[in-house]
Amino acid sequence: MISELFINDSLKCGFSLTRSIATSLMGGIYGDTGGLRYANSGIRTFEICASLMRQNLAINLISNKLFGEKTLDQLNLIGEVLANAELTQNGNIIWFVVKSDFLDKYNATQDDLEGLCSQMRDVKNIDLAILVREISSDEIRVNLRSNQAIDVSELAGKYGGGGHARAAGITFKGSNDANLIVADLIKQAEIMICAK
Template sequence: MNRILQNKIRASKTIAVLGHINPDGDCVGSALALYNYLKDNMPEKEVTVWLEKPPVKFSYLRGFDEIRTAPDKDFRADLAVALDVSDRGRMGDLVPVFDGAKDTLNIDHHVTNPGFAADTVCLPDSSSACEVLFGLLERDRISRETAACLYTGIVTDTGVFKYNATSEATMQTAGFLMTTGIPFGEIIDRAFYRKTWPQNRILGKALSQAERNEDGKFIWTVVTFREKEAFGAQSSDMDGIAEQLRLTEGAECSCLASERIPGQWKLSLRSAEVVDVSSICARFGGGGHIRAAGCTITGKLPAEFMPEIRRLVEEQISQ
C-alpha cells in the first residue's frame, strides 16, 4: 500500500481537508471520508474540512454540519489535502487555505491533473477520488460512517456503477464497503435517484409535453420560465430531463430547451450512439461531449430554433 498519506499525517498536527467548487458527491464524499477517518483513528489531530456550500442532500453523511464554507486567509495547517481537485483554481475561494499549509497532498482521478500539490496521487483509471482514497486507507480502520462517505462518492461518479470508469476494482471496493454495514440502497437513493418535489413535477411536465419527429429518433421538449416558476423549479432542477427523454425506446437524440430567464434558452442535448451533439451545440456557441452537450440561445423562440436543431440532428442520423 502507498504510505504517502500515512506518512504525511504522522508528520502533521493540524490537517485541512479540501475539495472543489460546486462540490458533487465524490467531492463531498471523499472529503468527509478522510475527515471521518482521521477523527475516528487519530483524535489527537486537529482536522478541519473546507468546501464550498455542498448540496443539502448529502447531509446524511457524518460531519456534514462541520464543513467550513467561509475562507480563512489566516488559517495555517501543517498539511492540506485536496480531494477530487483537478486544478488548483478549482478550490475557488478556499485556495488560500490550501496555499497557507506547510505541506500539501492532492488525491484525484482526473487525467488532466497537472500536479499542483507538493505530492499528488492521481489515478486516472479510477472511478472516483473516493476509490483512490480508499486505496490509501487502512481497511480495518474504516468505520461504517467513513464507508458511507466513500460509497456515496463511488455511486455518484459511476452513475451507480454504470459509466465506463467502473472497473473490477470499483466493484471490489464497493463490496468491501458493504461489509461495514452501510445502508447501500438508501445511499444510492439519496445520492443519486431522489428528486425534490419541484424536480419531479417539472420532469413530469417536460416529459408529458415532449414531441418527436416521424421516425421517433429525435425527441424534444420545451419548458418556459413561466412553467418553471409555476412549479417552483430552479434551473438546476432541470438536470436529468434530457437524459430521461433520450432513454425513450427508439430515440437517438433528445433536446431540452428550458427558459432560464425570460428570452434566454438553455439547450441540453443527449444522444445514444450516432449524433455528435457537441458539434451541433458548437454552432450556437456552446459545447460539451459527443453524447452530452449544451448551449444558450437568446433572441429566438423555440418555434424558430428547434426546427434548426431538428434539421441538424436528422442530417447526422441520415448520414
Template sequence: MLVDKIEEIAGILMKYHHFIITSHTNLDGDALGSELALYFMLQQLHKDVIIINQDPIPYIYTFLPGISEIVCYEDLEENYFLNINPDTVLITLDSSNLERIGTISQNIDTVKLIVNIDHHPSNTNFGHLNYIDASSSSVGEIVLQLGQALECKLTEQIATALYTAIITDTGSFRFANTGVKTFYSTFLLVKAGAKPHLIANHIYANQKLSGLKLLSDALQKLQVDPVSKLSWTVVTRDMIERNSAKDEETEGIADKILSIKDIQVSAFFRETSEGKTKISFRSKGEFNVDHFSRIFGGGGHPNAAGCQLEGNINDIVSKVITALKRATLILNKGK
C-alpha cells in the same frame, strides 16, 4: 501544462498547504461528491482547505457528509480573494473550462496555481497543471485514485461522497462511460462503508411534488420526430414559477425523454433566471452529443453534453432542433 500521472498532482498537493476547491455552476453529484472527498483527504493531511461554489446546493445532495462546510460565493466576505495566502492553490473539479466555475473565475488572480482535474474530452486545459482522464466515468473515479496516491485513509465519509459522484455521473451505471474501473472503484467504496441503497434513496426517491408537476408540464410540451429519432421539450421561467419549483428540479428531464422507444437523441431546453437558455443533450446510440454541442460553444461527453445560448428561447429551439435533425439524418443515412 498537461500532467499524465496522478502522482504528479499528488506531489503538488503534498507540497502546498493552502487550498480552495471549486466546481462548475449548476452543481451535480459528481461535482459535490468529488469536492467533499478531496476536502476530507486534504484535511487528513492537515492542510488548510475550503470549498467555494458559485451556486447553492441542490436539496437532494444535502445528505452528503460535510455538506455544511461548503461556502457559497455570495456569502464570502468582501475582498476575500485579496486576502488569501499568496501560496493558495485553486483546485477545479469537473469543469471543462474556467468560465464554468462562474464568478469565481473573475477573482483568481491572487492564487498561486490552478490545478484542473476533469474527465471531459472538451476540457480547455486552462489550469497551470491539467490532469484530464476522459476514460474515467467521473471525477469521483479520479479523486479516488488521487487519494490512493496521497495514501489517505478511505473513510466512510469519503466513500459516501465518491459513490455519489460515480452513481450520478454514470446514470446509475447505465451510461456508456461505465467500465471495469467504475465497478472496481465502487467495490472499494462499498467495502469502505458507502451504502448504495441509502445513497440511491436520497438521490432518486426524494423528489418534491413541485418537481413532478414541472415534469408533467414538460411532458405536455414534448415533441418527437420519428424520422430523425429525436425528442425535445422546453421548460420556461413561467412553468418553473407556476409550479413553485427550482431550477434543480429539472434534473433528469433530458434522460426521461430519451427513454422513449426508438429515440436516439434528446434535447432539453431550460430558460434560466438570467434570461438565457440552457440546453442538455443526451444520446443512447452512436450520435456524439459532445461534438454536436461544441457547435454552440458547449461540450461534455459522447452521450451527455450541453451548452448555453442567449436569445429568444423559441428561436433557439428552432435553430438547435433544425441543426440536430440535419446531423442525425446524416448519421442515419450513413449506416
C-alpha cells in the same frame, strides 16, 4: 470521472477513506454513471465501488437521494414535460422547451430540471433528447442526451457548447427564439445520424 480519478490518486498517496468521503465518492460515481447504467461503467468502476462498499455505505440511500427523492411538485413537473414532449416525424428525437414561466406553475427552480433530459432519453427508440430551458430573456440553455446514434459533444460543439459523447450542453446568450434553436439542432442531428 472525477470520483474515480480522485480515488486512484488518493490511494497511490496512501490516503485512507472515511465513510463520509466514501459516501460522497460513491455519489459522484453514481451520478456520473447514471447509477452504473451508462457505458462509462467499466470494470475499474465496479472495483472502486466494491472498495467503497467496504466502508459500510448505505447504497440504497445514496441511490434514492440521487435518483429517487422528489417532491410532488417535481413529479408533476416531470409528468407534464414527458406528457407534452414532442417527437420528430420518425420518432427518434424528443424535445421539450421549458418557458421561463413554466417553473412557476410547479413552484420549481432550474435545479428541479436536473436529470430530466436523461429521463427523456430513456423513452424507447430515442436517439437524442433535447431539453431547452429559457433562463432569462437573454439566455437559453440546452441539455443534450444521446444513446449510441449521435455524439452530442460534436453537436454541441457546432454551437460553442461541449460535453461528452452521451451528455452535452450549450448556452445561447442574447435574444434567441427557443423554437428556432430546437429546429436547427434537430436538423443538424438528423444530418449527423444519417451520416453514420
